Amino acid sequence: MAVQEVALARAPEMHPSIITRLHELVVTVDHKKLGLMYIAAALFFFTVAGSMAALMRLQLVVPNNDFISPQVFNRLFTMHGTAMVFLVGMPILAGLANYLVPLMIGARDMALPRLNAFGFWMFFFGGLLLYFSYLAGAGLSGMGSAPDVGWFAYSPLTARAFSPGMSTDYWILAILLGGIGSIVTAINLIATIFCMRCKGMTLMRMPMFVWLMLIVAGMILLAMPPLSAAQIMLLLDRFLGAMFFDTQAGGSAVLWQHFFWIFGHPEVYILIMPAFAVASEIIPVFSRKPIFGYPFMVAAAIMIGFISFGVWAHHMFTVGMSSIGNTFFAVTTMLVGVPTGIKIFNWLGTMYGGKIRFELPMLFCIGFLFQFLIAGLTGIMLAAAPFDWQLSDSTFVVAHFHFVLIGGLLYTIFAAIYYWYPKAIGRMLNKKLGLWHFWLFTIGFHLTFDTMHIPGFLGMPRRIYTYDAGRGWEVFNMISTIGVALQAAAVLCLVINLLWSARKGEKAGDDPWDAWTLEWATTSPPPAYNFEVLPKVRSRRPLWDIKHPEDPDWRYE
């Protein structure tokens, strides 16, 4: 099917009009185009949601600031969180998986290409619907407004009585759509990975990236429905007068929290596993060594996947669970630290004894390792339930999960962009601009989020639109906000680089990094059918085997 499509696309003219090209995007079922569309849409939403964060930081730069009203502030953090998780994190992982998994396993497309396109458009229109709430949230009668219930939308704040208007319904429906999109993507990934591998690509010869995406897909299958179910219940409450979360009628507000976090915690790992996936590809290539302890890396990832479904209530240490409940969830949460530690140690083991090349993808991966280490350790602090009684819902928690999601996930996404852009576009990204991006972002990130831990120790709760002077929070908030400016400048460098290099960048060639997985075995950018002849593999590093016929990997596996 893919081959036919390319013939059609090339036939009419050499420089198709913009309408033709847009039309091609709308009707495409090609995994690479969809992958890039996912990533482009996610980067767009990233800049929007990032600007919202910048507005919040501006509001908090000094005490008693009145730059932004409380209503607007509450919408900002709700939309920022919701967008970053569902419109940036999820689609970017879908985009990377879409683009890379078929290439890495030597396939011509995903298993179910049309379902793939369906998933993308569900996400995309879900995203537009969420932002449309700014124009229409309060219904026809009043001024529009966006949801303002926080990204985890605790009941009963979401009940009709406390959230009149339609804004909360926009939140529910947009995320439901996005959730359906994620689920079909996950189904597709699983079918692709199990059923589309090229000859010789046994499960234990798959690149780590593919393994981790397989685990992510499995987790999405089990984690997304609880959220959808809870959202359906909330819709029934809001529109049909059901009482799932109606505390006046004997309903339980805590039930929502359970359902949400049964989704929400695996979701955190769903978002961080792609970071592991990227790091597990890049670190070996730039250390010039195979990944250390491959079977252990696979086992650790599966362990994390399993344990992540048994830790959700560590978000709820303060809701008044029994001491047994609190202890149980503290134990499981700390146990996640063990396989996570194994992963960090194995990356270290990969670098140890290698010849590390400090190209941009590797720089971002090293940043990831440091920051993820810190995020893991602050996570252990939060897992100690009594410590969490102090830190929960403070800015410490905000700093912690931004270390995970920016220091961890976003850094590897940047690494992935620098690493695979040459493959997708055929040209290298500019290194000088990339270095500016790396250093500005790293300094900005640490200014913002290292300091953000401290007001948490000093009693500053999250999600407050203003604060009084005199509690020692001022200086840290000031520094946090300054850091945002640097991060924004860094992202600007990236955007310029992406646009400029697409036309003027150095030609990349098939395999600019001297790498080992199958995506580098085809042209850059790959043809619509990916591989003219489907490859056959005998080891985890098929290209190493070709480049080193005297010492191929398959001798050792």
Place this chain on the structure above:
Amino acid sequence: MADNLNIHQIAVVPEQVTNIFKPLATPSESIYQISLLTLAICGVIFLIVGGLLVYTIIRFRTRSNDEQSEPPQIYGSNQIELAWTVFPILIVFVLILVTARTISDVQNATHPPDSLKVTVVGHQWWWEIRYPDLGIVTANELHVPVSDPAKPRRTVLKLQSADVAHSYWVPQLSGKVDLIPNRDNYMWFDPKQTGLYLGNCAEYCGTQHAHMLIRVIVHQQEEFDRWVLEQQKPAVDNREVTAGRKVFLSTSCVNCHTISGTIAGGKFGPDLTHLMSRDTLGAGAIKNTPNLLRAWVHDPQKLKEGCLMPDMQLSQQELDLIVAYLSTLK
């Protein structure tokens, strides 16, 4: 610092910290202990792993004279994997034991019968405070006795919510506990020093979550007893402000506010019986001064945007009368 009987002067306490590392009660002290241990363990891990990472980066960087050849290809080692699996498990085991003990110490503590029992009910965006055994209802500012070693005295809070989820957090006294509708939660502390303790609502609860501040005023026992006696009295009935009282009672103020001994019996807003014994208005949004009180009654939306008390559209004359009346509610 709290020797003076006048509660108003207590508001000006030298130390307005809400630092979790300066605990002044048993629960916050227990948490402080475990947090130090956790921080120390995490710090050591960070130094070791971070150090290894830095060492690896420096030691194994590509040197310019040696770019071509590939390093030895090492695929893994079962012994090393075993080591870095077992070692973290041991650390986790230690942490789990300590955590379990602290959880039990704080959560399963049995309280002596003479403990002060207080019910705190979260509202959007203020705290209703009830002393069921003493027959006192007040708002936002929690008064409790100090617990000195010679005569320990605990305060046990029963936490409830009238609307959405809130969270009660006074860092120096205890970790936070949520207030959730249709559910009773509990929190306890035994403040070691008199003075003012600040805190915040720590669960996002809507528009004015930021201005849902907590003030806990810790008194010497005798002083607390005097405060209790004052609060137990019905509202002052001052002849000079009869006109203001009349205006107050004839407007819709009474639908939301209670003033004991009058027909004002509303439950949606704070009890005003002893309004002037409080230091702040709007759950800590502003100081309770004559000017600010007037501004508040005039239009609270200007001082705490989005709060549930509307602009009452009072005339200047009504405003003067009502404020004069409220100012007598000591």
Place this chain on the structure above:
Amino acid sequence: MTSADALSRGIESAEWKLPSRRKAALLALILTETALFSIFVAAYVFYLGKSLTGPYPKDVLELPIIATICLLSSSLTIVFAERAFEQEKYSAFKLWWFITIVLGLIFIASTAREWYRLITKQGLTISTNLFGTTFYSLVGLHASHVIVGLTLLVLVLSLSLRGYVKQRHAEHLKMVSWYWHFVDAVWVVVLTVVYIIGR
């Protein structure tokens, strides 16, 4: 020449079999649906006996024996249909397939009757109490899956009546049948939780 060309050469092609992607996708779908149902079942169990006002399950629920027999036996008839299809006995296939649809319709009709009775006679709606809320949403979620299944079944029947269904569609039919089995299995859980334990 790309490296892929090199990779395609020189390796002896051993036996290389991969599972069917339709089956993999459908199993994944069933897994995710299971998670969805689990949450609704969990909510039902959590709110058992927590309704503040009546009517209560023990007063109004009757064991849906006929509906259950119909739905469970439809799992058998669809297997017969599949077997007939494999043996290329197309009339038998259509007949069994048709019986499956009829059994499914009887099930839906009996659910509809039950709801009608509950709403009009017992005054139990989704907004009456927690029992109503959880009952209608769980049973309704299942019923909506039955309806989706019936739609698929009818689609297959109408296509096969026009002679469009060929042997190469055997796997498609199998997928419909798997989905139908899943819907049946869920009913066993719903029946146990709502009509047996819940009463």
